[in-house]
């Protein structure tokens with residue numbers, strides 16, 4: 001019977017025989033490849049997660065709030081610690097704006113006034129940074145102590161979809177713990193009618209499971225950019241288990257913010273091509289006919305698409321390790337959509 005030399009033995013042999021004088025690099029020991037799972041978890045290609053029925057709504061609605069009709073909009077957010085579900089039955093000890101991750105979706109029109117009050121009911125300092133505002137951070141994005149508050153106003157000048165987040169150091173920890181949300185700034189002339197959705201991509205970095213306790217932040221994982229979950233609107237794969245139903249050929253407008261704190265989003269709809277993408281929300285020179293557009297950490301873009309025939313269309317970050325960790329959902333094109 002023929003015997004073969006194992007790759008490892010061969011590598012050791014090669015290592016022993018290398019020439020010291022010639023400077024030939026040593027052959028590296030051959031290490032077996034860690035295998036990716038081969039059982040397909042999804043019932044649709046590119047799914048990366050179980051696809052469920054659309055009869056039960058997702059835990060966090062992706063439906064955009066309606067266009068604002070108020071020229072003065074008062075927004076009050078209360079910071080508190082809260083245990084929140086982040087998917088797969090996992091509970092997480094979060095720092096929140098208003099008890100949820102992400103914080104509520106806010107919508108205002110260019111030229112109107114956002115009258116903002118931040119109340120800190122958490123046991124440590126926090127703050128608020130609105131990317132839609134053009135104001136001095138040294139005046140307004142300052143730390144608010146426990147049981148204190150801050151109040152300020154600004155008038156958004158630039159349309160788009162913008163991140164808001166806590167800016168207290170270390171910022172990566174405050175964002176990784178859940179302190180972010182999306183703010184839509186509408187142009188004065190409304191965009192064309194569409195089915196409008198808000199998607200906030202973000203990451204969770206978790207301590208190991210302990211029975212009876214929520215997971216908490218693993219700072220070393222944050223610094224090594226190795227999230228356990230990458231999610232849309234706070235929960236892994238929630239729009240796969242609860243698909244978002246749209247009509248075939250209707251205009252779907254997705255306001256996408258990437259809160260990070262670390263991972264770029266390569267936003268893509270499988271089976272579709274974006275009709276228009278307003279990069280970072282800019283009204284000028286939208287991209288037309290594009291397949292995938294990066295949403296940088298701290299950025300946002302407005303994606304418009306029509307799904308041409310009935311069926312399930314996954315929306316993902318095409319950085320597929322992150323899709324596997326939960327950053328995927330399903331748009332279900334169905335003529336019976338309301």
Ligand SMILES: [Cu+2]
Pocket residue numbers: 095125126127166167168174179
């Ligand atoms: Cu904070």
